[in-house]
Amino acid sequence: MKPALGIGIAGLGTVGGGVLKLLHDNAEYVARRAGRRLEVRAVSARDRRKERGVALNGAVWLDNARALASQPGVDVVVELIGGAEGVARDLAQATLDRGKPLVTANKALLARHGTDLAMRAEKAGVALACEAAVAGGIPILKALREGLAGNRIESAVGILNGTCNYILTEMQRTGRDFAEVLAEAQRLGYAEADPAFDVDGVDAAHKLAILASIAFGFAVDFGAVHVEGIRSITAADIDYARQLGYRIKLLAIAERTPHGIAQRVHPAMVPLRSPLAHVDGVFNAIVVEGDFVGRTVFEGRGAGAGPTASAVVADLVDIAAGRVAPAFGVPIRWLDNQPKAPIDRHRGTFYVRLQVVDRPGVLADIAAVLRDETISIESLLQRGRDPGEEVSVVMTTHETEEAAMGRALARIAKLGAVTEAPHRIRIVPN
């Protein structure tokens, strides 16, 4: 067997603890697949005294994570600190610049500075590996980069945030409203005390930026991702979705369009026939369409100590075995500059829910606005109440352009009988 590979780990939270446990429990399996042992030789974390349930077995403790990059005996650095800037970025740069491979689960870092880091990795001729950054234990980056390498990818559509999926699944299951389910998710540890990063779609957008770059071969472009979260989804929307044969999911979508590659994260009505409609709770899934392979679906746990450790160690095994692929599938100089489709050019069908006071002429006013924007209605549902009371008007449209829908809803919002801002949710075909 080849000499052991020395590992340095920065960050010993949930994931770091999982990586230590995996490397300990499955040391034999890992060594056989890697062709050598993987030895944790140095670690760094904020709190030295915290009980982590795993022995560090004489690994050197460094107070300064950045020092891992130059620590003798450390052949690979695993960055599990998180955050797009600060220590995580410093450590990543220092590691690659010293000619050592870097394994990271840090989606924010990759989404913001992926191209810079990949360039440093290439210059040094070492791996920058980030399987754990997207969809936890599902080996989706490897699948896109290597397993489906022969395909021109048409689209990759995923459920990439477990917190949002848990909240939407619970809203669907119990009929409760967003705020109530969020509070429960926070009590259960499925949502952070500050949930913004998850529920506003930013986390999913970071992951999508990485996924899209690998799928389509352009430099990661987080700024081009359109992001909406799930705060505006109500129990009423969930219920109407059910009646219409849909589930509401936070989707991360990257697809070829006539206007370029679209990258968007937003709640969507997913038809029940779609595999994504049945991905519930903390599970993640990605549906990839390739020109030769057709549709492939990948599903698994998107977060947590075990699945994330599984992805980190897979990257370590590849590095130990000498298998290196460019971080984004192709060398940086070959990433091309494909145009990105702005959200305004999105074409699709929509679900719209309006709260209106039920008086004569309301529907005629709404219909006139839609006609002016050439938006045609596919179905309309108005629950009867007594005249003069507030009712919901729910409709689905035929295909139209995002910009037209935006203009129409802005005008509708100003109609006297409309009592709150219109709710609109994009419908995906499958």
Add this chain to the structure above:
Amino acid sequence: MKPALGIGIAGLGTVGGGVLKLLHDNAEYVARRAGRRLEVRAVSARDRRKERGVALNGAVWLDNARALASQPGVDVVVELIGGAEGVARDLAQATLDRGKPLVTANKALLARHGTDLAMRAEKAGVALACEAAVAGGIPILKALREGLAGNRIESAVGILNGTCNYILTEMQRTGRDFAEVLAEAQRLGYAEADPAFDVDGVDAAHKLAILASIAFGFAVDFGAVHVEGIRSITAADIDYARQLGYRIKLLAIAERTPHGIAQRVHPAMVPLRSPLAHVDGVFNAIVVEGDFVGRTVFEGRGAGAGPTASAVVADLVDIAAGRVAPAFGVPIRWLDNQPKAPIDRHRGTFYVRLQVVDRPGVLADIAAVLRDETISIESLLQRGRDPGEEVSVVMTTHETEEAAMGRALARIAKLGAVTEAPHRIRIVPN
């Protein structure tokens, strides 16, 4: 860019044609991901004059496939001839023995002679790659070997034969019987003129033998795979399955048991909550349980020109990029000799359908036999008819041992009132 990689292809049927088309249509994508161009420099097939819809662009034509191994300019051989012996095996051996990498879609060859070929590949220090041999376009071998490399795999359960899945799906959808649907599948080209290989489970068993070897790290052992096909499944079984909340699928199962690794291919009752229950038509899917990653699911097209070509080219890209993994995940000398669990030691629940003449005492006789084998009944369904007529008695059992069930059914078959051999289908928990 590095110099082009020279490809030789043996066999230009559906899959060979697909590989040629992919390498032509997606030449740019492939070159960027491989870091070099992939050039088809020589081909061999039975019929030189057949129209294949793709230009061979000056590739040398060899009448003898075996000559590809020594053809100058051919750096990698793609074997798409099929069959465990004969030309395919000769070519594979000759290629590896000459120190050239081999890519093959040949599951029979790998299931029968995988260890021998992997040994030759290791000796020569070249790749033996067979992603296309299992589950078509789904990169499941790569996922098990690399993407989930950190895990101790507990089980891998798949739908691996598209022909059987198409037939069972159509039986379910239309209520028709096996023979009728098979005939239609043959007309549509979804089943071969001689369907035995598919419908008797042999094809799925070949694939399972390869999958299990990689998942569990033992030398491929086709002889240890228990194989049953789908010929015995009737429209009545399909209908009872539906009533009981199941779908009948031909499953390929590899799992750890207290008696060793079980490898079995047989029809199974799959509960509707299982992702495999919803994999229909020609699709394949595999559910993998790993100790750290938990459950992951992979789904896609299991056969056909496009998906199989996608897998073949993924292997070529890995080879072109210098990424080599042992064919079975670990070097041959580290494959261990884990015991295999014989089917008789299988424990599980069963569906049993008996055709009996409805006369007093029949049920008592059946119940007595089951009691003697300590098999307890979970549910029992007997459709009433006039006394003296033939009726179906359908039951599901609590967990019992395969051997006990076998003995019980042998005795029940001999009861005077039982008019045909008992039908029993194993139920899988999820």
